[in-house]
Every structure is written in C-alpha cells, then in structure tokens.
Amino acid sequence: MTTNHSALAGEIISLRPYQSNVVDATRAALRAGKRRVLTYLPTGGGKTRVATAITQMTLAKSSGRVIVLANRKQLVHQFAAALRAAGLDVGIAQGENTAGLHHRVVVCSIDTIHARNYTFDDVALFIIDEAHAVAGSEKYRRLLFRFNKVPVIGLSATPFARGLGKHYDELHGALFEELVVGATVQQLVDDGFLTDLEIYAPSKPDMAGAKLTRTPEGEQDYRQADIDEATDRPELVGDIIRHWLKLAAGRKTIVFASSIAHSKHIVGQFQAAGVTAEHLDCYMDDDTRADILGKFERGDFTVLSNVALLSEGFDLPNTFCMILARPTRSLTRFLQMVGRILRPAPGKTHALLLDHSGSVQRIGHPFDDLPLDLDDGSPNKSGCQEREKPEPKPCPSCKFVKPAGTRKCPKCSFEPERQNDIEVIDGELERFDRKAKKPATPDRKQHVYSQLLQVARNKGYSPGWVAHKYRAMFDVWPRNMRDVTATPTGELLSWLKSQEIRFAKGREKHQEGRSHV
Incomplete structure (x- = not known):
C-alpha cells in the first residue's frame, strides 16, 4: 500500500x-x-x-x-x-x-x-x-x-x-x-512581533573579588557562592520590593534570584509588603509546579520568583515585569531571562526590566547587535560577551541610565557641571536608554566583516569591496579579522542598499555637473 x-x-x-x-x-x-x-x-x-x-x-x-x-x-x-x-x-x-x-x-x-x-x-x-x-x-x-x-x-x-x-x-x-x-530582536520589535523594553538599573552589587567559572555554554560567569554572598542581603532584598512598588505595583512579574534561599527571601518580603507572591523551584514535584504556574497564569498571585527554572520554555505573554536579582556575565543566560517578558499581549505597550544585578551595564542592552557567528572553540575566544568600557552613566538627578558619552539627560534634561565628585545613591533605580550610536566593539566589527564576506561571495565581489564597505561603516580598514562568513542580517542589507543609493545619487550629480561644463 x-x-x-x-x-x-x-x-x-x-x-x-x-x-x-x-x-x-x-x-x-x-x-x-x-x-x-x-x-x-x-x-x-x-x-x-x-x-x-x-x-x-x-x-x-x-x-x-x-x-x-x-x-x-x-x-x-x-x-x-x-x-x-x-x-x-x-x-x-x-x-x-x-x-x-x-x-x-x-x-x-x-x-x-x-x-x-x-x-x-x-x-x-x-x-x-x-x-x-x-x-x-x-x-x-x-x-x-x-x-x-x-x-x-x-x-x-x-x-x-x-x-x-x-x-x-x-x-x-x-x-x-x-x-x-x-x-x-530589534527587527521583531520594530515589526511588532516582540514588545519594546524599558529598563531601570541600580548601581552594581559589589562583585569585587568574585571568582569566575565556566558555564555549560563555555562563557565565563560568577561563581555561585560569590553571587549568593553579594546578593542575598536584607538591605538588597528590601530594595527590590521598594522599587517594584514604585515602578511596577500590581503588574504580573517574574523574578530571577541567585539561589533558592534568595528567592524565598524575596517572596517573603513581597508577602510582608502585602503583595501576593510565590516561589518555584526544580525540587518541587510536577503537580506542585503545574499548580503554581496555573495560578500565576490565572492571576491568582502577582509575583513569581525562581532561580533559573523559567529561563527556558516559559511563555506567558501578559507577564509585564522581570526583576533580575542575579548578577551574570553570561550573554546567553542574560538574554534567555530577558526574553521571558518580550512577547506582546493585548494592552501591553512595553515590558519592564528592573535590573538589581548590574548586568545591563555589564553586558549591554538586550536589543544591541549580537555576535552572530559560530565559535570554533579556539583559545583566542574569551567565551564571555561583555560590554566594553565606557559604561552607561546614571543621571545624578533622576537616576535614568544615560548612554556612554551623553552629558544631557534625555529624560529630565539635567546636565551636570564638569566635576568629578558626583556620586550615585546606592540602590536607586535609573532608567536605561540606548538611543545612541552603538559602540564598535570587536565582536560587532567581526560580525559585520563576516556578513560582508558572505555578501561578497554571493555576489562575486572582490576582497577590496569588503574592505571598502567595512571602512565606510567604521572609518578604519579591517585588521585582524577572521575569515569566517555569517548570514547577512536585514539591517546590514538595508545599509548596503543605502550606500548604493548614495553612490548612485553622487554619480548622477557628478555627471550633471560635467554636462554643464
């Protein structure tokens, strides 16, 4: 048959x-x-x-x-x-x-x-x-x-x-x-398939002296014992509650804590403040976990706290806020957690990230360009994706996090006098804004170079074309770039198209000038 x-x-x-x-x-x-x-x-x-x-x-x-x-x-x-x-x-x-x-x-x-x-x-x-x-x-x-x-x-x-x-x-x-x-991510946000994100970030927890370990994905991250010591403190847990009540009160929220004990402490403080909250972990049986998740989905309580259980496979679009209370240096872990709140839902104009870990300033905005090429495991790759200095700076007036190099605050218009004694109040959340030119980090330069290589091979262009397009974007010639290709993104293809249009207009103008001579 x-x-x-x-x-x-x-x-x-x-x-x-x-x-x-x-x-x-x-x-x-x-x-x-x-x-x-x-x-x-x-x-x-x-x-x-x-x-x-x-x-x-x-x-x-x-x-x-x-x-x-x-x-x-x-x-x-x-x-x-x-x-x-x-x-x-x-x-x-x-x-x-x-x-x-x-x-x-x-x-x-x-x-x-x-x-x-x-x-x-x-x-x-x-x-x-x-x-x-x-x-x-x-x-x-x-x-x-x-x-x-x-x-x-x-x-x-x-x-x-x-x-x-x-x-x-x-x-x-x-x-x-x-x-x-x-x-x-930015393309999906622009097209309405993901929601925009508003970020408020505190001054960094004290991770000085914290030792690093390798994650299963090969990235460097803080050792668990050092994370616990830096984050699970009464004053920091209390600060989480205070700022949530200020910025997200009543909105469905998930928390990523540093440990089970830390998660339970956060839940206890929410409950003490009159906010309905529950803790979830991998040691609960299937029925208990399903019951808690079902209640959260129905809106029976407002805040759901966990360590890493919800970083993959948790899809509840009407979750509005995420509290990141676990410091990380891992781009993979960071994006997996932030991704939990980016799905759109009726009435959801944006999602809210309250970063009590310093991760946004350490790693960058979740919508920034990513190193989209395959790592070959060679020892010259660090395995850790981290924002290069300088970092965003908090506005001394409203605590909005300004992009690096921005003096005038885009939120409250405050512009500090040129002095070096401005301090940030510990624990005050500041809004993070990324409306600035993206930094030309080595990873971004390599990713653009890899995309240009692929375009050149698809079109039969010479290596000189790659070098000149690279220079047009970064104002420098490519040096020490790896000969690996990457699938061109829509963003790069659009930029190349704009370059072609600019060149065509310039040529037309030049020919018109010659015709009048």
Whole structure:
C-alpha cells in the first residue's frame, strides 16, 4: 500500500514572512550539502513554529522519521504539544512518560535517549531545541557522532556557546557548519512581533573579588557562592520590593534570584509588603509546579520568583515585569531571562526590566547587535560577551541610565557641571536608554566583516569591496579579522542598499555637473 506522506504531515502551518524565509534558508543550507545547521531566532520569534513547518515538509517529502531532542522535561512536553496541535502523531521518549515510539515524529529527552541508548531507524532529520547546549554536552555529541550522516537542525535564541563551530573528526566537519539568522530582536520589535523594553538599573552589587567559572555554554560567569554572598542581603532584598512598588505595583512579574534561599527571601518580603507572591523551584514535584504556574497564569498571585527554572520554555505573554536579582556575565543566560517578558499581549505597550544585578551595564542592552557567528572553540575566544568600557552613566538627578558619552539627560534634561565628585545613591533605580550610536566593539566589527564576506561571495565581489564597505561603516580598514562568513542580517542589507543609493545619487550629480561644463 502506498503511504500518503502529505496526509501524514498535515497541512503546513501558517508562518510569518521572516519565519518562512528562515525555513527556506535552513532547508537551502541542507540541500547545499551542510549536514548540521544552526538556526537563530530571538526568544519569542517562533522557533517551535519554524520547527513544526520543517517537520511537516520533511514528512511530506520523505518516508523517514523526525526526531526532536530537548534538554528539559518541560520542553519535551511543550514541543510535543505544539506538534500535535499541527495535526501530527507524536511519540515521547522521556522517562516514565515514554510512549508512541513507533510514530514518525518522536520528541525525546536527551537524558532518556542517552540512558536507554535508543537506536532509531530511518531517521530523516534531527531537530535540536535549545541547541546552544550541544557544544557543552557529551550526551548530545555522542548521539551526533553515532548518527553522523543524518541531517541536523539546531534551534537557538543564543547561538554564542563556545565550540558550536568546532571541528570534530567523528563528524568530518564542524559541530554546526552554518548559522542561519532569521531576524534580530530589534527587527521583531520594530515589526511588532516582540514588545519594546524599558529598563531601570541600580548601581552594581559589589562583585569585587568574585571568582569566575565556566558555564555549560563555555562563557565565563560568577561563581555561585560569590553571587549568593553579594546578593542575598536584607538591605538588597528590601530594595527590590521598594522599587517594584514604585515602578511596577500590581503588574504580573517574574523574578530571577541567585539561589533558592534568595528567592524565598524575596517572596517573603513581597508577602510582608502585602503583595501576593510565590516561589518555584526544580525540587518541587510536577503537580506542585503545574499548580503554581496555573495560578500565576490565572492571576491568582502577582509575583513569581525562581532561580533559573523559567529561563527556558516559559511563555506567558501578559507577564509585564522581570526583576533580575542575579548578577551574570553570561550573554546567553542574560538574554534567555530577558526574553521571558518580550512577547506582546493585548494592552501591553512595553515590558519592564528592573535590573538589581548590574548586568545591563555589564553586558549591554538586550536589543544591541549580537555576535552572530559560530565559535570554533579556539583559545583566542574569551567565551564571555561583555560590554566594553565606557559604561552607561546614571543621571545624578533622576537616576535614568544615560548612554556612554551623553552629558544631557534625555529624560529630565539635567546636565551636570564638569566635576568629578558626583556620586550615585546606592540602590536607586535609573532608567536605561540606548538611543545612541552603538559602540564598535570587536565582536560587532567581526560580525559585520563576516556578513560582508558572505555578501561578497554571493555576489562575486572582490576582497577590496569588503574592505571598502567595512571602512565606510567604521572609518578604519579591517585588521585582524577572521575569515569566517555569517548570514547577512536585514539591517546590514538595508545599509548596503543605502550606500548604493548614495553612490548612485553622487554619480548622477557628478555627471550633471560635467554636462554643464
């Protein structure tokens, strides 16, 4: 009997234009011979819908199976639910919930696959959710080594992990061979697919002397014991409550604390102030966690505090405010947390970030350009994405955080006299504004250079074209740039188009002048 693959796949779900484009670009990379492609979309950009469409297209064109991999139980069940909502028959391989392994789509926990050593036959495609975790996971790498001829699509909102582009002999190439960029955060905000963000930031907690450790993604971050010592103090916890009451009272809020004890202390202080609040952690059983999340979604209480449990897979668009009470140097962790509040909702004109950690001034604004090229694991890469000095400065009058180099406050118009004895009051929140020219950091320069290389190769342009366009943007010639390409963003392509228009107008003006001679 002939199998109707189109019927099994269901009708292809509808996609936004940028989602359709990234599906096409990802599939084109596989057709061009790439075996492992990493697809980037910001948190809230619709990675699950993109993966669902790709799954449907794969089932319609192939008799093989699609295996989806996730690194958390919650993500396994969320992904399976999304695929089923699109009309697909989906099995699950996740601990005691394992069932339906005969289906053509199976969503798997990487821990369960590793522990039980499952061998799937006729795999047409692997899809890996939160694929930034692959580089630091021996379990993922062993699986990819075992199925090294099967195409792989990784999905991530934070593709900065050290070693994602590292060469492995077992794979006969890089862990991920190409990065496909779907859209930037700023593009999605401009188009209304994500909400704008307003930030208030305190002076930094005292992290002097804090030791650093390496995260699973290969970035440097503060040691947990030093974070706890710097943040879990009565005066700092009290400051969190005071500023929330001032700026976000009554609005649905999530808190990222430094530890379980810290989270419980914050919840206790909210409750003492008459604010309904609950704590959530990974040691609670499934029913308790589901009950707390359900109550938060219904609006039975206002503030939900956790450590890192909600940094991936938590999607509640009407959450307005996030309190960041955990200092971090990790760009990945920072963006994963901030992304929880960027989804739009009716009546939500913007989201609010209350940064009690100093992370915004340390790392930068979440909408800034990101280092969107794959890290090859070489030792000259720091693994830590951090804003270069100088940092934004707080306005002495209203505590609004001004961009570096800005004297006159864009919020209250205060302009300080030229003196060096202005101090910031500890714990006062200041609004962060990024309406200034973006700093030409080494990462940004490399990312622009990599995009220009790709454009040149696509168009057949010479290396001289790349150098001149780089100089037009940064006023310097490229030096010490790595010969790696990156998918051009809409922002860069628009800039190149503006350069072409400017050049054409200049040439027309020159020719008109010659005609009058």
